[in-house]
Amino acid sequence: MPIKWLPEGKVSFLDQTLLPHEEVWIETSDYRVIAEAIRRLQVRGAPLIGIAAGYGLALAAGAGEPVETAAKELRSTRPTAVNLSWAIDRCLRAVDGVEEPREMRERLIKEAVSIHKEDVAANHRIGDYGAKLLSADDQSILTHCNAGTLATGGYGTALGVIRSASANGRLCSVIATETRPLLQGARLTAWELSRDRIPCTVIVDSAAGSYMRRGEIDAVIVGADRIAANGDVANKIGTYPLAVLARENGIPFYVAAPSSTADLSLASGDDIPIEQRSPDEVTSLRSEHIVTLGLAVQAENPAFDVTPSRYVTAIITENGVAKPPFEESLERLCARSSGPQARESEVPARG
Ligand code: MRU
DSSP states (O other), X not given: OOEEEETTTEEEEEOGGGTTTOOOEEEXXXXXXXXXXXXXXXXXXXXXXXXXXXXXXXXXXXXXXXXXXXXXXXXXXXXXXXXXXXXXXXXXXXXXXXXOHHHHHHHHHXXXXXXXXXXXXXXXXXHHHHHHHSOTTOOEEEEOSOOSGGGSSSSOSHHHHHHHHHHTTOOOEEEEEXXXXXXXXXXXXXXXXXXXXXXXXXXXXXXXXXXHHTTOOSEEEEOOSEEETTOOEEEETTHHHHHHHHHHTTOOEEEEOOGGGEETTOSSGGGSOOOXXXXXXXXXXXXXXXXXXXXXXXXXXXXXXXXXXXXXXXXXXXXXXXXXXXXXXXXXXXXXXXXXXXXXXXXXXXX
């Protein structure tokens, strides 16, 4: 679990920028520290930044600071993952009309803890659905970025599917793309999987195509930051080319995400805001400068891309597996995205 609400009214989170070399936990009672941690990717991954923002609001209320101001600040940290606004709106609804400071604080803590617990439960259900979806021949799974415990309340979405498949006795091995520029695949996915003893091979992003062509990848599973009503998926930059390569090579391309990642108010992925991060992340490797910038040379750093739904085989949610046409299946499975309100009849048996 990469974040915790502490009984003394503080939040403790793992600084993901220091992994895998150092495991440093930061404790704070200041929501601004949470906002900065989200901006800097000390806390990252769509579901996790929503959970962190919920805890941030509880900290603001505990310090007697205006919750609306904190909400504005937290909301502005990262634009692409809809889970952030979704969690903030849910927490604000929980204190609608509440004036008394103590009650406001208690309600915000309760709501943020619920969002956190529900996310972990949702991930286990995503894992169950995904493990059933994979065929027995799907032994080698490629994933991009990090959609694991570190990106969620716990267990993970894409890595949750891999964990559940492994727990069911599958010999899954993972190909993890390094994920330039911030190396979430190399640093975080490999770290998580090594702790679970799930075999993992890290490759550079540009190697994925040749692994697919040689028949060394059976399926691709990634997470998502926002899914539009038509099934277009925003995820870490580099996801779209993987989806196109998967189609070219006849490999299924799965997206694993909780229903809180669906934004059915957007008709297509064209409307998803794409975060542009500092070019410094591209021009430097850790602290070493690797690009000669000048009048003719610039750098750009879009953090996410959009994969058109025609490349997506299925979207695995906690409420079931959405297949094309996504307008219908996402509406059925994600329209009530205020937590994992699964339809019991669609939940696969654990086993
Ligand atoms: O910039 P990041 O590291 O926050 O990007 C994370 C991703 O792209 C993940 O794939 C996505 O948030 C899903 S996490 C379950």
